[in-house]
Amino acid sequence: METGKSDSEHFSIVEVAELSKKFDKMTAVDKICFNVRQGELFGFLGPNGAGKTTTINMLTGLARPDSGTIRIGGLDCTENPKKAQHLMGIVPDESNLYPELSGFDNLCFCAALYGMPKKERLVRAGELLETFGLKEAGNRKFGGYSKGMKRKLTIAAGIIHYPKILFLDEPTTGIDVASARQIRQLIADLHRDGTTIFLTTHYIEEAERLCGRIAFIVKGRIVQTETVANLLQPVQEKHIMLISFSASAKDIVKELASEFRDIQIYPVSAGQIRVESEKPVRAGALARFIEDQGAEVTEARKLNPSLEDIFVRITGIEVNAMKNEKEKKGGNS
Amino acid sequence: MRQWIAFWNIILKDMRAYYLKPPNISWGLIFPVAWTGMFFIKSGSGKESIPSLLPGVIAISVLFGTTSMLAVTVTFEKKNRSFERLLLAPISLELLMLAKTSGAIFFGAANALVPVILAMFLADLSQVAWMTVLPAVFLIAVASTFLGLFIAVSVSEVFEAQTFSNFFRFPMIFLCGLFFPIDSLPIFLKPLSYLLPLTYGADILHGAVHGKNIMPLGLDFLLITGFCIALFCISLRNVNRKWIV
Ligand SMILES: Nc1ncnc2c1ncn2[C@@H]1O[C@H](COP(=O)(O)OP(=O)(O)OP(=O)(O)O)[C@@H](O)[C@H]1O
Ligand SMILES: [Mg+2]
Numbered sequence: 001m002e003t004g005k006s007d008s009e010h011f012s013i014v015e016v017a018e019l020s021k022k023f024d025k026m027t028a029v030d031k032i033c034f035n036v037r038q039g040e041l042f043g044f045l046g047p048n049g050a051g052k053t054t055t056i057n058m059l060t061g062l063a064r065p066d067s068g069t070i071r072i073g074g075l076d077c078t079e080n081p082k083k084a085q086h087l088m089g090i091v092p093d094e095s096n097l098y099p100e101l102s103g104f105d106n107l108c109f110c111a112a113l114y115g116m117p118k119k120e121r122l123v124r125a126g127e128l129l130e131t132f133g134l135k136e137a138g139n140r141k142f143g144g145y146s147k148g149m150k151r152k153l154t155i156a157a158g159i160i161h162y163p164k165i166l167f168l169d170e171p172t173t174g175i176d177v178a179s180a181r182q183i184r185q186l187i188a189d190l191h192r193d194g195t196t197i198f199l200t201t202h203y204i205e206e207a208e209r210l211c212g213r214i215a216f217i218v219k220g221r222i223v224q225t226e227t228v229a230n231l232l233q234p235v236q237e238k239h240i241m242l243i244s245f246s247a248s249a250k251d252i253v254k255e256l257a258s259e260f261r262d263i264q265i266y267p268v269s270a271g272q273i274r275v276e277s278e279k280p281v282r283a284g285a286l287a288r289f290i291e292d293q294g295a296e297v298t299e300a301r302k303l304n305p306s307l308e309d310i311f312v313r314i315t316g317i318e319v320n321a322m323k324n325e326k327e328k329k330g331g332n333s
Numbered sequence: 334m335r336q337w338i339a340f341w342n343i344i345l346k347d348m349r350a351y352y353l354k355p356p357n358i359s360w361g362l363i364f365p366v367a368w369t370g371m372f373f374i375k376s377g378s379g380k381e382s383i384p385s386l387l388p389g390v391i392a393i394s395v396l397f398g399t400t401s402m403l404a405v406t407v408t409f410e411k412k413n414r415s416f417e418r419l420l421l422a423p424i425s426l427e428l429l430m431l432a433k434t435s436g437a438i439f440f441g442a443a444n445a446l447v448p449v450i451l452a453m454f455l456a457d458l459s460q461v462a463w464m465t466v467l468p469a470v471f472l473i474a475v476a477s478t479f480l481g482l483f484i485a486v487s488v489s490e491v492f493e494a495q496t497f498s499n500f501f502r503f504p505m506i507f508l509c510g511l512f513f514p515i516d517s518l519p520i521f522l523k524p525l526s527y528l529l530p531l532t533y534g535a536d537i538l539h540g541a542v543h544g545k546n547i548m549p550l551g552l553d554f555l556l557i558t559g560f561c562i563a564l565f566c567i568s569l570r571n572v573n574r575k576w577i578v
Contacts, residue, residue, distance in 0.1 A: 023578075060421055063578045086335075086423040096414040100350050112342035113422035115335025 011038045012071075013087075013165045013196050014059065019068030021054055028054040030220035031068065036165065036198055041191045043211030044200040045311070051220040052200035053093060056167050059198075060090050073164055086114060089163030093170045095150040099143030103134055103153050106142050107160055114161035128156040132186065148179030155186065159195065166190065168199045172206060184210060208232075208307040218315045231310050240303040241275045241283060242268065247295030249273050255293055260286070274303075339424045343432035347406050352440045366447060368393050372512060383456035385545070388538030389511030390448040392531060395470060396477045396502060399441030403481035404494035406433055411576070412491065420576065430569055434478045441474040458542075465541035465550065472557045473534035479564035480530070486571045505531050510539070515547065530560035 014036035021029040029051040036042040044052050057063035059070055061081030070077045072084040097106045107125035116124065129138045132152045137145065142153065151171065158166060171187065172180040187210060191197055201207050207214050208228055215225040224231075245252070249267035256265050256273070263277040275281055287297045372386050410416040419429055449466075452458060484497045507513065508522060509531040515523060526532050533553040540546030546553070 057578070061577065062417060062420060082423065082425065085421060088421070090421050092414070092417065094414060096418055098346070098350060098415055099413070101346070109342060109346050110418070113339045113418070113424065115338045115423070117338065 012036060013038050013073055014042075014198065015069075015071040016055075016059070017069045019055070019058060019070065020066050021051075021058060021063060022066055027220050029058070029065075032215075032217070032220075032222045034215050034222060034225055036196060038196055039194060040212045041187075041197045041199060041210055043207040043214040044198065044217055045202065045204065045207045045214050046200075046217035047202055047315075049219075050217045052217060053169055055217075056090070056169050056198070056200065060088055060167060061085060086161070087164040089158040089161065089166040091155050091158040091166070091168045091171060093173065095142075095154040097142050097150070097154060097157060099141065101142060102139050103142055103145070103149075104129060104138040106153065107157055110157040111160045116161060124160055128160060132156045133182070146179075148175045148182070151175055151179070151183060152186070155183070159190065163195070165196045165198060168197060170200055170202070172201070172203065204306070204308045204311050214307075216311065216314055224314050228307065231307060234310075237278070239277050239279065239281050240309070241281045241286075242272065242299075242301045242303055243275060243283075243286065243290070243297065244272045244299040245290050245295040245297045246271060247290075247293070252290060252293060252295065256286070256289065259289055271298075336424050336428055339422060340428050340432045343419065343429070344435050347433070347436040351402065351405050352436055364394060364397055364444070366451065368448070380456050383452050384458065384461075384543040385539075386512065387448060387452050387456075387458075388535055388542050389506075391445045391466075391470060391538055392473055392509070392511050392535045393506060394444040394448055395441045395473045396505065396531060398444035399437045399474055399478040400481035400484070400498045400502060401495070402437040402440060403434070403478065403485040404491050404498065406437065407482065407485035408488060408491050408494040411485075412489065416576070426569060426572060430482065430565070430572065434482055437478045437481065438471075438474045441478060442470050445470045445474075460544075462541040465537060468554070469534055469537040469541060472554070472561065473531065473538075475561045476530040476534060476557055476564065479561055479568060482568045483564050483571070486568050486575065505529055508532070509535050510547070511535050530557050530564075533557040533560070 012035040014034075016035070017033050018031045019029060019033070020027070020031050032051075032055065034042075044055065046052055054063060058065045059072065059077075059081075061077075065078060068078070070081070072081075073087045075084045077084045098109070101109065104125055107128060108121045111121040111124055112118075126138075129135045132155070134149060134153060134156070137149060142150065145153065155168070155171065158168075168187065172183050175183070184206065187197065187199070191210070199207075199211065211228055213225065213227045214231065216223045249269070249271060253265050253267050253273060262279065263275050263281065266274045266276075268274050275286065281302075283300050287300055290297050368390050372390060407416070410419075419433075420426075422429070424432075480501065481498060484501070485494050488494050488497055505511075508518070508526045509515075509529050510526065511531075515526045515532065518526065533548070533556045536546045536548055537550055537553045537557075540550050540553075
């Protein structure tokens, strides 16, 4: 597996150039360009309505691009995605297997759609049920599965034909924490075993943990594409602190800024500020200064820099707002 | 080869998931029996009227058997998004739609057996040209399945598919010369009759069962085949336009 990797590393399985899509007058995807290299786990990170699903639909053949080009596995799929569909595994954001068939039959059917001979199908379906911890449920109808089980089986169905590139659309949205963790582990295992993966998500931690490279997409545009390591580097050299107190942050920020000129101060919420500095933050001095202004400091906490900071900086989107909106949406469905 | 494995398994899956389910089988049996009984009693005549009623009952059994299935195999699967799975599979759209309709065609054609077998017990069918009935039943099944497909692709809800297909089916009983000759229709309805594929299928059956066709059978065959091809092509185009956004 390791041998020959340097050759294949440069080979792009997905090559997208200037891809655009409008729905009526609304631009859903706006001239995006990116490559997914063989063997990599590429993340597509963005808030609701950013254009993630629309992009996957164009790549896989459920939507027609207005302009731009798509190459998958070296084949030009802009006009005719059918040509490369045998190379793709697709796991949509909602499970779309057949409720009236059992888990096992669903997998066998999906394998047959890709032309796998019967003997091979039966073996492969059994193996995947085992790998995904669904062996017991294999003979039960898919319609009766829990959300987490449904998602797992949908992923199993997506990889049943050994695809060269796997598209995962928000694989952990709308399921409980334990199932989400299992699914992340499964994704990591798949990637380790050599599957190239294109993953969309709005969970920053998920992208940070799983992906090698990330494209940030906002309102249909890719604002940055970078490896996670490179993204994190500038913040890792920073010292960040979160301070909470019993006063309005706005007034304090002004006072602090004039007193401590070597640090950056941002209000986070009514009684909370965020302090960033190239040098270690002098927490004691800060706290004393705030208390001198007549406020009581309730907490001062050092933060580990994360991708979240980068995301906020690049996109200008508050992460919590994005998450809450999404959970509301997921909770209803 | 790979495409044919997919093709065959789509048919098998639909058979198992939909067609061979007890409600469908009993529906397929009860419906033709009910129609046969109704027209038999209504006509008030004796057993000798059976050969003239048989073509209409065959056609109606096929028509209702096929069109109602497409609402499930296509509209329902589109609604719950499992149809996307098929669109994403490496199988051409033509072959995919053929696979989705083949089950309904065979199911509909099998429905025609019910009135035929019943009639065999009740009347003398020795002069029926079975070798003409057979392809006619098949073509009626194909035409009404593709009509069902056309409807299934035009709507997005299952109930819409049902309503919309009744909008076609019930008028067809009267307009296509199944039980009443087209000649007895009011003059302004006649052109409508000739726009419906079932008219030609029923005419073949009348000719084959009791020798009373109004058009040459060759022309009937040609026209109904033409309708099949046209309906299939329109449906394909609609899928391509509406479902690949
Ligand atoms: N079939 C469609 N018709 C009209 N508008 C659409 C269609 N599909 C998507 N859109 C619009 O395109 C934009 C991008 O949608 P898309 O589903 O790609 O976003 P997303 O990034 O996947 O969001 P989410 O996180 O909610 O899944 C949205 O504004 C959406 O309303
Ligand atoms: Mg989406």
